[in-house]
Amino acid sequence: MDDITTIGLDIAKNVFQLHGVDAQGQVVLRKALRRANMIAFFTKLPPCLIGMEACSTAHHWARTLMELGHEVRLISPAYVKPFVKRHKNDAADAAAICEAVVRPSMRFVSVKSEEQQATLMLHSARELLISQRTALMNALRGHFAELGIVVAQGARNVGDLLLILERMGQGSNEKALPETMRLALQPLATALIGIEAEIAKLDKEILAIHRKDDVSLRLASIPGIGPITASFLSASIPDPGLFKDERGIRRYKRFIAAMEELQDELGALNDLATGSDVLAKHGLADHPARDVVIAHGDKASLIRKAQVSIDGVLDAKRFWR
Numbered sequence: 485m486d487d488i489t490t491i492g493l494d495i496a497k498n499v500f501q502l503h504g505v506d507a508q509g510q511v512v513l514r515k516a517l518r519r520a521n522m523i524a525f526f527t528k529l530p531p532c533l534i535g536m537e538a539c540s541t542a543h544h545w546a547r548t549l550m551e552l553g554h555e556v557r558l559i560s561p562a563y564v565k566p567f568v569k570r571h572k573n574d575a576a577d578a579a580a581i582c583e584a585v586v587r588p589s590m591r592f593v594s595v596k597s598e599e600q601q602a603t604l605m606l607h608s609a610r611e612l613l614i615s616q617r618t619a620l621m622n623a624l625r626g627h628f629a630e631l632g633i634v635v636a637q638g639a640r641n642v643g644d645l646l647l648i649l650e651r652m653g654q655g656s657n658e659k660a661l662p663e664t665m666r667l668a669l670q671p672l673a674t675a676l677i678g679i680e681a682e683i684a685k686l687d688k689e690i691l692a693i694h695r696k697d698d699v700s701l702r703l704a705s706i707p708g709i710g711p712i713t714a715s716f717l718s719a720s721i722p723d724p725g726l727f728k729d730e731r732g733i734r735r736y737k738r739f740i741a742a743m744e745e746l747q748d749e750l751g752a753l754n755d756l757a758t759g760s761d762v763l764a765k766h767g768l769a770d771h772p773a774r775d776v777v778i779a780h781g782d783k784a785s786l787i788r789k790a791q792v793s794i795d796g797v798l799d800a801k802r803f804w805r
Contacts, residue, residue: 487506487507487512488504488505488506488512488513488529488530488532489505489506489507489532489533490504490505490532490533490534490535490582490585490586491503491504491513491532491533491534491535491582492504492535492577492578492579492580492581492582492583492584492585493534493535493536493545493578493581494536494537494574494575494577494578494581495536495537495539495541495542495545496574497519498518498519499516499517499518499519499574500516500517500518500519500522501515501516501517501574501575501577501578502514502515502516502517502578503575503578503579503581503582504532504582505582514575516574522545523548523552526549526552526554527552529554531553531554531555532554532555533554533555533557533585533586534549534554534555534556534557534585535556535557535558535559535581535582535584535585535586536556536557536558536559536581537558537559537560537561537564537577537581538558538559538560538561538593539561542558543558543595543596543601546558546595547595547597547598550595556595557585557592558592558593558594558595559581559584559585559590559591559592559593560591560593563584563590563591564577564580564581564584565580567579567580567581567583567584568580594721596719600719600720601719603690603693603715603716603718603719604716604719604720606686606689606690606693607690607712607715607716607719609686610683610686610687610690613679613682613683613686614683616675616679617639617676617679617680617683620672620675620676620679621639621642621676623672624642624645624646624669624672624673624676625642625645627665627668627669627672628645628648628669631661631665633645633648642676645673646673646676646677648661649666649669649670649673652666653666653670687712690711690712690715691711693715694711694712694714694715695711697715697718699718700714700715700717700718701714703717703718
């Protein structure tokens with residue numbers, strides 16, 4: 485193994501695939517490794533260049549292998565895909581990574597520290613809680629509206645609905661609402677209050693991290709950027725030198741936003757395609773409306789939206805140079 489100079493490493497949950505070449509580009513290693521054997525193998529291996537896709541757990545393994553003396557480069561999966569020859573599998577992916585990592589024009593992803601990843605976890609958890617809060621608010625609004633109780637728009641006005649439930653729990657039922665309604669909606673109100681408290685805790689922690697981060701503080705000095713956005717940018721872009729100028733960062737953000745929109749549209753199409761499976765899972769395989777649900781009227785609309793999203797991704801990628 486002394487002649488190995490470059491390794492393409494396809495990481496996974498349990499079994500990792502390695503593809504190694506020598507200085508002349510000749511293949512000298514094709515090997516599958518289990519997770520438990522990774523450290524021992526790379527400890528014995530002389531220092532070399534290791535390429536990996538920047539996907540789940542990649543930053544952890546990059547830090548681990550760098551501590552063992554290896555040079556590690558992370559590549560966006562979108563940049564590896566053109567190098568996959570045929571029959572996509574773990575071995576083909578590892579070979580493609582090995583080929584891509586030595587390209588002189590290749591762009592690489594900076595390895596994030598544990599602190600940066602932890603900060604991004606705060607933002608991800610906060611985003612998830614906010615989406616759950618929105619869902620609970622919409623559910624409460626919808627259920628109350630069924631009984632003719634409607635409050636003004638805005639998250640703060642949902643408090644009026646919570647107040648009605650609280651009064652009902654104290655024996656005051658001014659609107660003569662069914663007790664069953666309170667029993668049904670009280671768990672939603674309790675969950676909403678709990679989520680609000682958790683979001684406040686995360687906001688407090690993000691603000692504390694922001695105040696200790698010089699980069700985040702400088703970003704927050706820009707009009708329109710607050711502590712949360714500044715903290716997120718500081719943690720997600722550890723090396724601003726990867727971008728030539730401000731336009732490069734804007735194009736990068738545009739590309740990521742387009743990818744997220746495409747994911748949403750493809751997810752909707754997948755739900756439509758698996759409609760029969762969903763009905764069967766809930767014991768409705770023989771429901772009279774089965775064909776109506778599966779042949780959803782919005783199928784053509786969903787396909788058009790997905791195509792628009794694909795065009796958006798390609799357009800964003802074309803301008804992200």
